[in-house]
Amino acid sequence: MPTESNPRYDEVPYQSNPFARSHPRWIATIASLFGMQAPAPDGARILELGSASGGNLIPMAESLPRSSCLGVDLSSRQIEDGKRLIEATGLGNVSLKQASILDIDESYGDFDYIICHGVYSWVPREVQQRILEICSKRLTPNGIAYISYNTLPGWRMLGMLRDMMRFHASRFQEPAKQIAQSRALLNVLAKTVPSQDNPYGMLLKQSSEQLQHKADWYIYHEHLEEENDPVYFHEFMSRAAGVGLQFLGEGELLSMLKNKLPEEVQAALREVSGDILHTEQYMDFFRNRTFRETLLCRADVRLTRRIDTDRIKPLAFASDLEPQAGTMALAAQSEMTFGSGNRPTVRVSDPIGKAALLTLRDAWPRFVPALELEALVRKRLEFSPASSQTTQEFADRLWGWFTQRLVLMSATQTQCASRAGTRPLGSVVARAQLQAHPNQVTNLLHRAVMLGAFESTVLALLDGSRDRSALAANLATTVAGREALANGSVPLAQRIETALSRLASAALLKA
Ligand SMILES: C[S@@+](CC[C@H](N)C(=O)[O-])C[C@H]1O[C@@H](n2cnc3c(N)ncnc32)[C@H](O)[C@@H]1O
Structure with a gap:
């Protein structure tokens, strides 16, 4: 017998979005920093509780083609919406099921990653407890759960x-x-x-x-939901410990860094904090925190939370920061300004920092492994391998750039192409999403991106079968293509090239 649906979500469906910090690639990155060998994301079994229409899970499945993804939600309308999207993509590694979290039992099997975003605080206590029990019983030995929730104070x-x-x-x-x-x-x-x-x-x-x-x-x-049950971090963690789970870290990794806080706060924390759980709780008091994305693993997993450079070296890095016009100067100590979109610009003076950002910009949105990046930077600066900068120091600086939000970090590679090839292939999920939302899609880095009308029309055509001339022919002859071309005085070939390079930069093209 089907489980009764969720009328409030049937009536006003939740817009289902991607959450980059719930992506197993990011979760595995945090695990590796804290000394835990997480299951390989591509190849993992992934369960999402309260998946709505799959806006988080379906793009995740595309980006991890060898994984197997299951989403469960009570709302039949949202599940039906999600199933239509899966059908449009043709993805075979993701499915959605209308069921209650309360129904999940051993017949579902075990999972390497269990994701539960935006649900815990909005469901009755019984369901909250079940969410934690599912994580405790259904996680593989090195599996990791991601649970977001509203926090006090x-x-x-x-x-x-x-x-x-x-x-x-x-x-x-x-x-x-x-x-x-x-x-x-x-x-x-x-x-x-x-x-x-x-x-x-x-x-x-x-x-x-x-x-x-x-x-x-x-x-x-x-x-306006009836249920809303925010908790203190320490309460959440004592419930998690009650079912045999321990704190691995926070999805918002930078929030864990004490050295980002004012010196007086750091000193006060040293006085009062006994362990990491206390520290995290007191930091919530300082910040008046409203939301957490907590990662949990089994209590018997051994963690070492000291992030050292040996943990940075195996990671890969990416950055979309562009040098600002007129500031190109690699020479020692002359300042260059980098920026991207609406983000604040940053000034970088040291040659290694500048060379690293330029190298990453050329590769964007591909993640470059730390050692490869180091070699490319040396080449760019014509350093001899025996220069004074050691690999260890370079890894330290990568971590520093990450903490300043200059670079992204990942334990595994993505499928993004840095440039459009001869027959560009766009993300299959993004192309399917265009039908319902012509200007907002999810990219291969698991982020929502906005597109203009012309870019959307080009993206819809990128099924890997068309070269530039086939794209031009299609745009010139179809109704959608002609509409997208209206009001443009730039030659078509040039507009196509610009759109392809924007789509590559928006991480929407596959390698
Ligand atoms: C606030 S929405 C969050 C949706 C999605 N995870 C997100 O963050 O965008 C909460 C979701 O939990 C689902 N839900 C609530 N109670 C549930 C239950 N007992 N079993 C399964 N899903 C449930 C709702 O139908 C809804 O889709």
Whole structure:
């Protein structure tokens, strides 16, 4: 007998997005830094609990073609939406099942990665407990679970807003009316409660500004759900320990680094923190944290949390930072500025840093293994191998650049092409997603990317069978192609080349 569906999610479906930090490639990277040998992501069995329509799991399956991925969700409408997307992609390594988390038993088998994003805080205690038990019973010996949840103390403040919005919404029947009315209430409060020297007014003002940009489905499920049960990190961890799981790390790895905090805070932490669990809890107090993405593994796995350079050397690195016009200067100590999109620009003076970023930019979005990168940097700077910079020091600097958000890091390779080949092949999931969302797709680095109309039309054609002239012929003769070409004065071949290079840079082309 089918499990009863989830009417609230059937009525207002959740927009199902990718979460890069829940990708096994990233989870395995964190595990390797903490001395744990995680199962190889490509080849792993992956389970997602509360997968909605598979916006996280389906692109994951494409990027890990030898893995086997199963998503479970209570909402039949969302599962049906996801199944249609899987069918459109033709992927054979991913499936979705309408079922309750409460139904998952040993017949499902064991999994190397169990992912549960945006569910734990929104379900009754019984389901929360089941999520942890599934992780405890169904993980392989070196398997890893990723669970995100809302945390205290940050959610105490957000909880005030939620209480008021829910009270007001409960006076209306229709979800659309409830959403509109709860927005309206917050706006009136934000406008009328004085915000100067008044923390309550400031919270209202800031929150109403933030919520203005949020979609209806987000307000409905984030603020109007019946269940909402934020916890302190220490409470979550004692529940996890109760079923034999231990803390591996946080998906947001940089949040674990104490040296990112002001010196007084670091000193206070040294005074009060007995172990990593205490430290993490006190850091939440300092930050008023609202959300965590915690990685758990079996309690008997031996971890060494000291990140040393031997752990960095086997990793690969990537960066999309571009040198800004007019600042190209590799010579010693002259400053170069690098930037990308809306991110703040960074200034780099030392030749090795500049050469590394330029080398990574040429390879982007491919991840370059640390040792290969070192060799390419030496070549670029014409260093002799016997130069004073040791491999050890180079690895240290890579870690430093990672902590400054200059580079990305990965324990395994991706399938991205740095450039469009003769017959470019676009991500099959992104191409299928275009039908429902012509301007937003998921790339091969597991991030949502926005596309212009012309790029979308070109991407839709990239099934690996068309060369440039076939692309041009199609664009000139089909209705969609002609629409995309309207208002463009640049020659077609040039527009195609620009679109292909943007698609490669957006990590949408396969090697
Ligand atoms: C807030 S949404 C999060 C969806 C997705 N994981 C994400 O983060 O985008 C929560 C999801 O959990 C599902 N859910 C709630 N209770 C469940 C249960 N007992 N078993 C399976 N899925 C459940 C809902 O149907 C919904 O799709």
